[in-house]
Amino acid sequence: MQDKITQLLAEIQAGSYKALARGITMVENDLEGYSTLLSQLKNTDAAKVVGITGPPGAGKSTLVNALLHHWIKADKRIAVIAVDPSSPFNYGALLGDRIRMADFYNHNNVYIRSLATRGALGGLHAKIIEITDVVKHAPFDYILVETVGVGQSEVEIAGLADCTVVALVPEAGDEVQTLKAGIMEIANLFVVNKADRDNADTLYRTLRILAHERSMGDDETPVIKTIATTQDGLAELAAAIETYLTTHNTIPEKKLQLLTERCWQIIQHRQMRGFNKAKLLLQLQEAVQSPMFNLYSFTDSFVENNS
Numbered sequence: 001m002q003d004k005i006t007q008l009l010a011e012i013q014a015g016s017y018k019a020l021a022r023g024i025t026m027v028e029n030d031l032e033g034y035s036t037l038l039s040q041l042k043n044t045d046a047a048k049v050v051g052i053t054g055p056p057g058a059g060k061s062t063l064v065n066a067l068l069h070h071w072i073k074a075d076k077r078i079a080v081i082a083v084d085p086s087s088p089f090n091y092g093a094l095l096g097d098r099i100r101m102a103d104f105y106n107h108n109n110v111y112i113r114s115l116a117t118r119g120a121l122g123g124l125h126a127k128i129i130e131i132t133d134v135v136k137h138a139p140f141d142y143i144l145v146e147t148v149g150v151g152q153s154e155v156e157i158a159g160l161a162d163c164t165v166v167a168l169v170p171e172a173g174d175e176v177q178t179l180k181a182g183i184m185e186i187a188n189l190f191v192v193n194k195a196d197r198d199n200a201d202t203l204y205r206t207l208r209i210l211a212h213e214r215s216m217g218d219d220e221t222p223v224i225k226t227i228a229t230t231q232d233g234l235a236e237l238a239a240a241i242e243t244y245l246t247t248h249n250t251i252p253e254k255k256l257q258l259l260t261e262r263c264w265q266i267i268q269h270r271q272m273r274g275f276n277k278a279k280l281l282l283q284l285q286e287a288v289q290s291p292m293f294n295l296y297s298f299t300d301s302f303v304e305n306n307s
């Protein structure tokens, strides 16, 4: 087993997508040897992780596709991890992202992997940190992680990414006033996508004001207008990402905070191993029938029977 893992890691490092796919699948499904694989990953920060988050339909996948166009021209190697939202009631991955990134499905310098959220109720994929670390072992310049911004996942992506891009659309104009503090906190860059639509300037100005109020004398979070479908603003977005990465790479406190956050999440995910939300739903469905139902004693026995 040990030899096989060493071999697999060498192939991933040499750029084999087949080996990378196998490594990811091992980690995703807890296959034999996956913890050996994880503990032998090289500590490399060569690939920069760029998180793209925002509400459904904001154009995140289209932005990813547009960034791929831009970076391919500069001869960069890029991996995309798209976390597909899936309803807790059907546990399936959507095909949309695959279609919107189809331009690059067979490009030598691009590797694309979609992951289903597996009913993590809007959160990130439970293995996203581990999977990203496996991808980091491969020779990429950038790793783009697309996630739907709902609740907890925004904070999680901030712990994962070297630069977090929050994509919003003009339709969100009024909501922005009430945006949770969370999304403001985690944004290293704001994108106003669909700038071809009415009200893009209103949203742009609102975000500029918010970014200014929040900066308290420090650098303001940049706001960039894009039309992802036509590449408009993409050079500016790519430049802003690069600027952020080069100026924020070496702040030790920030890095330490992120590592603490990652370690914390790994511990949480390890503790949740063995638990299955679909199974929980089924058992609850039955348990609530009883007039004696008590959520706390139900939880105690569910934990006991599944760990």
Ligand SMILES: Nc1nc2c(ncn2[C@@H]2O[C@H](COP(=O)(O)OP(=O)(O)O)[C@@H](O)[C@H]2O)c(=O)[nH]1
Pocket: 054, 055, 056, 057, 058, 059, 060, 061, 062, 063, 096, 100, 193, 194, 195, 196, 197, 226, 227, 228, 229, 230
């Ligand atoms: N008009 C316009 N439509 C866009 C733009 N960017 C994306 N779209 C469209 O918006 C829809 C949702 O895009 P998608 O990338 O799937 O959004 P996601 O859910 O955030 O990944 C698609 O039909 C895109 O073609 C844009 O800049 N302008």
Ligand SMILES: [Mg+2]
Pocket: 060, 061, 062, 096, 097, 146
């Ligand atoms: Mg998408």
